[in-house]
Amino acid sequence: MTDLRDQGLAILRRLTGDPAADFHPDQWEAIEALVADHRRALVVERTGWGKSAVYFVAALLQRRAGRGPALIVSPLLALMRDQVAAAERAGVRAASISSANVTEWDQIRTQLADNSLDVLLVSPERLVNPRFAAEQLPELTARMGMLVIDEAHCISDWGHDFRPDYRRIRDLVAALPAGVPVLATTATANSRVVTDIAEQIAADPRQQAQGQQVFVVRGPLARDSLRLGVLDLPRPELRLAWLCSHLGEFRGSGIIYCLTISAAEDTARALTEAGHHVLAYTGRTDTEERADLEEQLKDNRVKALVATSALGMGFDKPDLGFVIHLGAPSSPVAYYQQVGRAGRATDSADVLLLPGPEDRDIWHYFATSAMPTAERADAVLASLPTDLTLSTAALEARVDIRRSPLELLLKVLAVDGAVERVAGGWRSTGQGWVYDAQRYARIAAARAAEQEAMERYEHLDSCRMAFLTGQLDDPDQTPCGRCDVCAGPWYPTSVDPDQQDRARRALDRVGVPVDPRRSWPTGLDRLGVDLRGRIPAGEQAAEGRVIARLSDLGWGGPLRELLGTDSQGDPIDAEVPAGLAGACLRVLAEWGWQRRPAAVVSIPSVSRPVLVDSLARGIARAGRLTDLGSLDLAPDAGPLDSHVNSAFRLRDVAGRFRVGDQLTAGLRELSGAPVLLVDDVIISRWTVTVAARMLRRAGSGEVLPLALALGS
Incomplete structure (x- = not known):
């Protein structure tokens, strides 16, 4: 053990560049547990304590003992870059496989085949990449010298930065040959997270039979500096x-x-x-x-x-x-x-x-968008037959879930074994799945x-x-x-x-550009909408403007208040306040269009008719523009749900409007002059896209969308 410690100390000094460096309290004990005893260990220490030193020293000692390369699962590209550079300082031959170095993958595969790499760093998402999982991971698992899980609080549902792909590591740990040491490290884990991580990297059956549990090192977390x-x-x-x-x-x-x-x-x-x-x-x-x-x-x-x-x-x-x-x-x-x-x-x-x-x-927005629900999970599984592979975009046209929550939900279902990611997208495994309501409530x-x-x-x-x-x-x-x-x-x-x-x-700046939609989503035929491919240039909306984003520091606050709900949860509907009206006129004054609009058309609103009407009339009056009124609303049109995904929003608005005879006549009198298309808030951009297409087909010139706010 003395000789092993001396070897480790020499590696540490190369790593730090300090010939007098020594192990911090508990560093050597963790390394010894991994290298000498092949234990599974959890290190919870404050940032800067030297957790990376533990796994780099242990990895090189394992290599000297004839073991295979270490696999380090690391959550961020920035972290990988720093770790590769730190490893090289210690004489550890390290490489990473990530989306940022695709051109280097073939060389890294050769190095792995030649056994000339000591450490390979990958993201948790890489573990579920179909090609990596099929071609690299089985061989790497078979001869792995050590598994390291960095920022291991991401494993835990209770961790502040839980990531579904990290839960895949439990399966990887279970597949390891007996005697392969496992190290999990984090600086931010309370007792509940520590217990959860320890359960997921539990000692292998042989060690459990000998009464050994996960070796836990937990130091003081206060930072004196x-x-x-x-x-x-x-x-x-x-x-x-x-x-x-x-x-x-x-x-x-x-x-x-x-x-x-x-x-x-x-x-x-x-x-x-x-x-x-x-x-x-x-x-x-x-x-x-x-x-x-x-x-x-x-x-x-x-x-x-x-x-x-x-x-x-x-x-x-x-x-x-x-x-x-x-x-x-x-x-x-x-x-x-x-x-x-x-x-x-x-x-x-x-x-x-x-x-x-x-x-x-x-906080509420991020929390609710990240939490899966039983209804959403059932909708995804019902839309994924076992004999069909669907991309996320294609699946989005089948289930009413926005892209980011959909991708997160697919990862959760994949970890639970209900779906799997394959070349070309996602497919169902056919395995039963039950929503754990109690767990998510906790x-x-x-x-x-x-x-x-x-x-x-x-x-x-x-x-x-x-x-x-x-x-x-x-x-x-x-x-x-x-x-x-x-x-x-x-x-x-x-x-x-x-x-x-x-x-x-x-913070008083106004005028956020709104890019036009140029193509229809795929799979609209499944939603009963006969639209596909690119939108012809002559039917597209022009670049639009809003006062601000709802998330902006300046005008975002007044806009959130105006576009909020009352104590009963109903949309607030009132005329545009003077301050926001002035901001809207400033947007128009600073727009910089090539040809000044001649008229105003509004999008009819079920939830905020007073607001939209006052905005359109006020713009027409202040700009001396022709007020052409609004598009006609379909008789059965109700309030739009702002929480639907892109494809379902397009389905909801595709047949929502009509260009009435009076509006058509007014457009023809303008002889192709541009018009302003006014709404209260732009979220998916499909409402203004559909309305602009109808106006262009009815004889309008360029259609310039204008709204109070840009939502998400």
Whole structure:
């Protein structure tokens, strides 16, 4: 054991580049359990403790003992890039297979066949890729030297970032030959998640017969370097103005987290205009650009990345100086995971939360879109016969579920064995499946409790760090002595009036473009709609405009209020308020069209007729445009369901409207001049697409959609 430890220490020193480095408490014990005893182990340690050192040292020691390569399941491309680079520093021959390096796959397969790789990193999604699962995984499983599950809280339903594909790892663990060590690591797991992970990587039958259980290492989670605080500023322009005023006072470079893509982009733009060097990093950022942005932050070439949760697990910058949140994550554990990016190799780092009153609505949206229901699952299974393979797009035309929740539900059903992913899409396995209502009810209750806990964190009168580690069931909840509750506010609370004016102007921007639909969805014939292929150019809508997205920081708030519901859940229907009317006229003034519209046509509304009518009449009056009235509504048309998916929305609106004789005559008198097509909110874009097509066929010129808001 002494010789083995010496070998491990030499690898560790190469990995760290420090000739005097030694193992942290419990690091060697975990490595020894894996290499000497071939145990299954779970390591729960704070970010920066050195979990990756455990699996790289263990992997190389396994290779020296003649074992096969280690397979590391890792959740993010950023994490894979960092891990491959770290492995190379330690002399570990590592490679990754992901969507970002398709051109390298053949070379990596050759390296695996030649036994010249020590470590292969893959995403959990790669495990269910049909080609990888059929061609690579069986052979790799047969000669695997070790399995590593990084960010293992993703395995658990109870984890703050649960991913269905991670549950596949239970099957992979069960398929391993006896004696193959398994390591699961995470920095964010409470006792319930620890128990769940341990059950999923349970000791193999031979070890269980010897009385061995999963070897669990759990260290203290409090971070001495972090200085926590919460600053409550009630309005978006105040929060943005505060950030513009004081970002330069934070040491080093850091991350500013936002809850939505729109908020991140708006914040990055406002900070840039205020003279700060920041860049946006969201789910819309291309893979190649993400790598470049991460390098810019690591090299301190930017003050901050303004990011959504797309920049999270695995991003490694040990000297990250600060983490600021504009809007709170939905759980203290998720918050701890994000702030744990800071202060890993520095004596101090600042962590500040600026919550917003809209946070709870955003939490509710994400929670409800992610949770599968029995009705949705039954609809998917009924639409997938065992002898038919359907792509997600084709399946979307058969079930009334939006794309993202549909993809998530398919993954859940695949993990449970009811469907499988194959070349060309999805098919049913024919196995029985029962919706576990009790399980999902428990998960929903846990999520609600986490949201309540996050709100308590915002209004604490006791130590913030102790509260966060308590949410992770850390037994040591000694007050930190540094947070704003323990030591008083460490951050300025003033907002510069000039910056507030600039922030207000930044958030006051109007005029979000709306791209036109150019093709019909596939499979509409199954829904009784005879539309297919590309929409002829002469029947398409032109690029449209809305005041703002419903998720925007500025006008999003007033628009959400206007387009909300009353205490009975019914849509609010009132004339357009003066402020929004003025914003709408600004959109028109700044549009920059090639030819000015001559008339206004409105889309008839069942739920908000007063709102839409007042908007159309007001635009016509202010712009001196001909008011052609509205399209006719089919006699049996009821309120549209805003929660249906794209194909079903098109089915619902395909026969909903008619161009009446009076409107047809009015269009002909315009001799092909453009018209504005007015609605309250654009969600799927199918309503304005269908209406524009009808108007063009009736003799209209270019049709320019205009609405108050863009929804999702």
